Amino acid sequence: MRVLLTSWGSRGDVEPLVALAIEVRELGAEAVVCAPPDEEFVKLLEQAGVPSVPLGPTVHSVVAGPKPPTGEDALKLAPALVAARFETLSAAAEEGCDAILATGLLPAGARDVAEKLGIPYVYACFHTFGLPSRHFAPGMRPGTPSPEGETDNRVLWRQDAERVDALYGGALNSHRAAIGLPPVDNVRDHVFTGSPWLAADPVLCPSEGMTDLDLVPTGAWIRPDDRPLPAALEEFLDSGEPPVYVGFGSMAAYAPKDIARVAIESARGLGRRILLARGWAGLASIDDAGDCFVVGEVNQQALFRRVAAVVHHGGAGTTTTASRAGAPQVVVPRIADQPFWAGRVAELGIGVAHQDPLPTVESLTAALTTALSPATGARAKAVADTIRTDGATVAAKLLVSAKDG
Missing domain, CATH: 3.40.50.2000 (Glycogen Phosphorylase B;)
Known part of the structure; x- marks a missing residue:
């Protein structure tokens, strides 16, 4: 056949x-x-x-x-x-x-x-x-x-x-x-x-x-993904506490303006390291500080198990991968079905829906504070066990x- x-x-x-x-x-x-x-x-x-x-x-x-x-x-x-x-x-x-x-x-x-x-x-x-x-x-x-x-x-x-x-x-x-x-x-x-x-x-x-x-x-x-993470990324992950991941996939022109700067400042304000996914939007660090690492296309199934939270656009694939990994999420929806996924993440208690499509340092910090709370983390891990x-x-x-x- x-x-x-x-x-x-x-x-x-x-x-x-x-x-x-x-x-x-x-x-x-x-x-x-x-x-x-x-x-x-x-x-x-x-x-x-x-x-x-x-x-x-x-x-x-x-x-x-x-x-x-x-x-x-x-x-x-x-x-x-x-x-x-x-x-x-x-x-x-x-x-x-x-x-x-x-x-x-x-x-x-x-x-x-x-x-x-x-x-x-x-x-x-x-x-x-x-x-x-x-x-x-x-x-x-x-x-x-x-x-x-x-x-x-x-x-x-x-x-x-x-x-x-x-x-x-x-x-x-x-x-x-x-x-x-x-x-x-x-x-x-x-x-x-x-x-x-x-x-x-x-x-x-x-x-x-x-x-x-x-x-x-x-x-x-x-799709089962058994690819190893790049050695440099492994070294970054091993060198400190789990970072906050920020990525907008294929969004390109749809990614929020200045999202890299906003995310870095928000994470730093909470004492967190940050991991930027370059993606089609070309996210990049704002300085040479060692608390920020930029990565290209990698095995998200493995990576999301090792981050503190996932900030993303709310695509079906990213939402499912983060949920399966038990990673708390902050979803910043931009178009199409993304508001739906943001709503589901919030309803399930596994993260936060940042419905304003243009996050500020203050608003993203507030969302991350909730996502990084012990209650959200526990709920995310519980839901992960139910994903088929x-x-x-x-x-x-x-x-x-x-x-x-």
């Missing part, structure tokens, strides 16, 4: 597919990942021995400018990604394909290639935030905003679907027509299907009653059996 796994988005959208591909391979099947050609992602797939095919432009080229992407940028990107999926997935499937699983930035085009081939299609998501629900409103999306004062969630989600159609509908139906398929009139629901898979930990992201769709929870797809690690295995078994189902 051969399956195509595809995503376009940040590392948090790609790494779970690596975990799934490894588990599919363990079951005797073949998995190929179609993902953005960013060097970081290509290296990640190569290290895992997972065959890959480049899909679309690099994510870095889209999000790493001096300013966040605009609505006009989204209007250009959406049809380009639709075209890339039709071309790339169709070509990758020529060698034989038994199923397609898609995730990441709305993967319009993936289901359509599967439909043409007559094979199963699965849409997977890493949270419930973007799924239609009677309980909460949709997030921000480029396009005509909903009227001010509208509070009916059913109306708001219908208007969200209209925005998706404006972004993707023309391109999707043009490509469908080119391969002999009829048009679709609700792109969002067409992509999501009636039964999306939820690849999230049930403690961190409870799913019951959260959406009108028939969710298939699998648990989070976690078999999600990718569960999903792989479902996927491998999808052809027969």
Whole structure:
């Protein structure tokens, strides 16, 4: 059996597919990942021995400018990604394909290639935030905003679907027509299907009653990482008390202004050392003091077990990794699902949601004081013991059996 796994988005959208591909391979099947050609992602797939095919432009080229992407940028990107999926997935499937699983930035085009081939299609998501629900409103999306004062969630989600159609509908139906398929009139629901898979930990992201769709929870797809930490980092960790980790992953232009300075001053004010993750935002130390260390891409699973707290943006992957490590968290959400994860961290008592997206030294110090308290630390360790690690295995078994189902 051969399956195509595809995503376009940040590392948090790609790494779970690596975990799934490894588990599919363990079951005797073949998995190929179609993902953005960013060097970081290509290296990640190569290290895992997972065959890959480049899909679309690099994510870095889209999000790493001096300013966040605009609505006009989204209007250009959406049809380009639709075209890339039709071309790339169709070509990758020529060698034989038994199923397609898609995730990441709305993967319009993936289901359509599967439909043409007559094979199963699965849409997977890493949270419930973007799924239609009677309980909460949709997030921000480029396009005509909903009227001010509208509070009916059913109306708001219908208007969200209209925005998706404006972004993707023309391109999707043009490509469908080119391969002999009829048009679709609700792109969002067409992509999501009636039964999306939820690849999230049930403690961190409870799913019951959260959406009108028939969710298939699998648990989070976690790639086991046994890489050793760099020798210089080990030396820093061993030379004093556990530091406060600060990183914003792939946020690039979305990272809070002056966050490195703010974090360093906050940590020092509390008598703590600090560990900065460079990331796409290029975080760097403000001086040459020995209490601050800057690190590139490393094994976070190992690292987070050795830090006093994790300050981050609230991506699904980082939140899950920190929670599994039992590290208290301060989440500074910026976009998309990040406020959801910040809220869950606070609700579970395993950290603090810093909902103001622009921390000051004073506000971050207050948040860290709570996160570093014995009560938060104890709660974080207790919740860590409940985090499941078999999600990718569960999903792989479902996927491998999808052809027969």
